[in-house]
Amino acid sequence: NDKTPEAPGRLENLKELVKALEGFENLQGFLEHVSLIMDNTQEDAAAKVSIMTLHGAKGLEFPAVFLPGWEDGLFPSQRSMDESGLKGLEEERRLAYVGITRAEDICTISFTANRMVFGQWQSQLPSRFIDELPEDHVEVLTPPGLYGGNYGAAGMGMGGSGQSDLEKRVQDANVYNSPGWKRLQARKDNRPMSQPAESKNITIDMTAVSSFSMGERVFHQKFGYGAVIGIEGDKLEIEFEKAGTKKVVSRFVAAADAADDIPF
Numbered sequence: 213n214d215k216t217p218e219a220p221g222r223l224e225n226l227k228e229l230v231k232a233l234e235g236f237e238n239l240q241g242f243l244e245h246v247s248l249i250m251d252n253t254q255e256d257a258a259a260k261v262s263i264m265t266l267h268g269a270k271g272l273e274f275p276a277v278f279l280p281g282w283e284d285g286l287f288p289s290q291r292s293m294d295e296s297g298l299k300g301l302e303e304e305r306r307l308a309y310v311g312i313t314r315a316e317d318i319c320t321i322s323f324t325a326n327r328m329v330f331g332q333w334q335s336q337l338p339s340r341f342i343d344e345l346p347e348d349h350v351e352v353l354t355p356p357g358l359y360g361g362n363y364g365a366a367g368m369g370m371g372g373s374g375q376s377d378l379e380k381r382v383q384d385a386n387v388y389n390s391p392g393w394k395r396l397q398a399r400k401d402n403r404p405m406s407q408p409a410e411s412k413n414i415t416i417d418m419t420a421v422s423s424f425s426m427g428e429r430v431f432h433q434k435f436g437y438g439a440v441i442g443i444e445g446d447k448l449e450i451e452f453e454k455a456g457t458k459k460v461v462s463r464f465v466a467a468a469d470a471a472d473d474i475p476f
Contacts, residue, residue: 266307269314277315282339283323308341321345334461335445424448429468432460437468 214222236242262274281287288304296303312319323338424430428440430448435455442449446462 266311270310273314273316275315275317277311277319279311279319279321281323282321282342283327283336284339286327286336287339288341305341305344308339312345332461332464334447337445424462424465424467430465431468432458432465435460 233239233242236245264272284290287308288301292300292304294300312321321342323342324336326333327336328334424440424443426440426443429437430440430450431437432450432452435450435452435458438450438452438455438458440448441451441457442459447459448462448465449457449459450465451457
């Protein structure tokens, strides 16, 4: 006499139950089968990856934790720092602590060398929080070829000076001079290179060096003419005459005196 909208569904469930019971000699055999299925389901669930926010991870622990996207401007969030200043930075730092301490055995932190931001590829800098990690508990893994050239049995591909062209460009451009970067350089010199399959932790884009200089006048197809007021890797902060201050990747601008010769 059930007239509710759910009644047909319940009736179908009962029919399926009766049909399933027909395959067993007795009720005990059916219950043992159901119990086995439930145990397998729980084991499958335990082996799956759980994806969650740092806020949602509070109070939880896992044998292995992966924390991607540790890049300045992304984590810590540029918006958080712009809106709340040091208070916002401290809140982001607390979240970093929450993320790391969720790991019972191992925590893998990674960041990308380049990321698509608002439709444009931009080179990224490693998060400042990486510099604050205790050195004794950190192992930095870098992929072969990261520092320029191919790596053979003799070690890293270097020039006669013992320094690759890309490394020299980075040094000359005065980028990646944080304690974390220097620590990475020291470890790179003192430990054997990891195999490609092991290179999952931290990578650095050493090609991200701008060819422009402070104060140089440049041209952008969309924003027009402006002057470089800041350099961060291959990202330029430019004060445009009509569009105001913008951050753009250096390959999308040209020197003002050469702008007429470049087909954008």
